[in-house]
Amino acid sequence: MRIGELARRTGATPRALRYYEEQGLLTPERRPSGYREYGEPDVDTVRGIRTLLAAGLNSAVIAEILHGLPGPGQRPPGPTCPELLDGLARERARITRQMDELAEARGLLDAIMGAEAPSEAIRSGRLRAADRRSAGEREQTGGRRPRQDGERRPEPTGGRHPQPVARKLDGARSRTVLE
DNA sequence: CTTCTAACA
């Protein structure tokens, strides 16, 4: 597909798609006309890129993710780059802090607007305890036990979910394996 | 009409 279609299907502007390419995030083929030719998987890749960009990651980091993690079918290239991994752990921590800041801002708006927050009306009763806890708190209590400190990610060798991050960035491939 | 590159009141 050409840039226009990919743009329509991802919500990114053609300008942005060319920029992603300039940043090494995408490497579309070229038609003899010079027009860029994108593949179906690029749709999910772009969505992943936009999600990460919106979360505050810069294109350099995203490029590392795209280049540092093996695609489907590929074998993990040597030692699954530990530097990249904890770099991502830092991004994750940053996002968590950001979530807390947003929650605080929302709380301030709720106070300004009056006790009856929208969430109050939508839900039947009071906020669930889990929602009242900060993202940071949920980070340590809810769901699976989060990896912490210098704890390493379990080896993806014989695992059921090899390279989850790469697959997350490529929806088409992730739905096949993760679900 | 769509895309391309280059450039910036």
Added chain:
DNA sequence: TGTTAGTA
């Protein structure tokens, strides 16, 4: 990132 110019 937007947007415009001048093409192909």
